[in-house]
Amino acid sequence: MSSFDVYGMTDKLSNTIADAIVARLEARGKSPMFQRMMHEYLDAMQIDSARRVLDLGCGTGVASRGISARPAFSGTVTGIDLSPYLVEVAQRLSAEEGLGHRITYRAGDTRSLDIADESFDAVLAHTLVSHVENPLAVIKEATRAVRRNGIIGIFDGDYASMTFGHEDSSEGKRYDEAIQQAIITNPRVMRDMPRLLRAAGLELMKTYSYVLAEVGKAEFWLTAIESLRKLVPQAGVMPADEINKWADARMRDSDDGIFFGASNFYAYVARRP
Numbered sequence: 001m002s003s004f005d006v007y008g009m010t011d012k013l014s015n016t017i018a019d020a021i022v023a024r025l026e027a028r029g030k031s032p033m034f035q036r037m038m039h040e041y042l043d044a045m046q047i048d049s050a051r052r053v054l055d056l057g058c059g060t061g062v063a064s065r066g067i068s069a070r071p072a073f074s075g076t077v078t079g080i081d082l083s084p085y086l087v088e089v090a091q092r093l094s095a096e097e098g099l100g101h102r103i104t105y106r107a108g109d110t111r112s113l114d115i116a117d118e119s120f121d122a123v124l125a126h127t128l129v130s131h132v133e134n135p136l137a138v139i140k141e142a143t144r145a146v147r148r149n150g151i152i153g154i155f156d157g158d159y160a161s162m163t164f165g166h167e168d169s170s171e172g173k174r175y176d177e178a179i180q181q182a183i184i185t186n187p188r189v190m191r192d193m194p195r196l197l198r199a200a201g202l203e204l205m206k207t208y209s210y211v212l213a214e215v216g217k218a219e220f221w222l223t224a225i226e227s228l229r230k231l232v233p234q235a236g237v238m239p240a241d242e243i244n245k246w247a248d249a250r251m252r253d254s255d256d257g258i259f260f261g262a263s264n265f266y267a268y269v270a271r272r273p
Contacts, residue, residue, distance in 0.1 A: 057128030061090030165260030
């Protein structure tokens with residue numbers, strides 16, 4: 001069976017698999033560490049002053065809701081995602097949080113947007129570009145959609161650095177690479193971002209770098225590990241019994257206080273001249 005990035009094909013997944021993604025996106029979005037990273041680059045984008053914001057690859061609406069809930073933000077957000085199912089989830093969660101009047105969601109392809117030129121003051125791609133085969137196409141669409149002097153924010157993991165502790169280092173490397181293959185299309189894309197931004201005609205303004213690591217006990221990574229039980233077999237990388245054995249061992253590591261899990265993350269803030 002050929003493998004593929006599950007997160008890059010959310011429009012083709014069963015609801016059961018999509019629900020595993022929903023659970024992970026929401027748990028990750030509630031993490032204080034993830035919230036801190038997100039709002040730091042949103043601050044740099046001066047997102048509160050934007051009247052119209054476009055959230056590309058919005059998923060369950062974590063970033064859209066995060067922006068709309070900011071006390072100083074009074075604009076509107078449009079969220080676009082490939083998956084109609086995730087769009088429905090985003091709409092429901094936004095309504096439950098009393099934010100539905102500020103956010104409009106719709107299904108669409110971020111590589112080819114049905115949006116007029118210069119329609120938005122700010123555009124963000126929050127954990128999107130690592131899951132698309134042609135990230136430059138997405139960045140060019142973001143550039144087209146934002147007004148002159150508008151701001152674009154891109155945040156994602158450097159998933160080539162994602163790693164988990166394992167009792168056998170060579171086996172650990174094999175599992176790391178299999179997991180990256182199952183859930184990431186472009187694990188090194190954030191290392192290419194300075195070139196991609198220039199190719200899209202954007203001016204780089206600020207960058208932020210983070211290491212999200214947990215040592216001893218796992219918290220942030222626990223829901224990621226649980227989601228991999230379903231996502232890795234779905235991607236065709238390895239059978240369920242093998243990834244379940246790996247996941248069980250990582251859970252025991254956490255219980256025993258010997259867990260290690262880490263990945264680098266980067267945020268880029270750029271301006272359209």
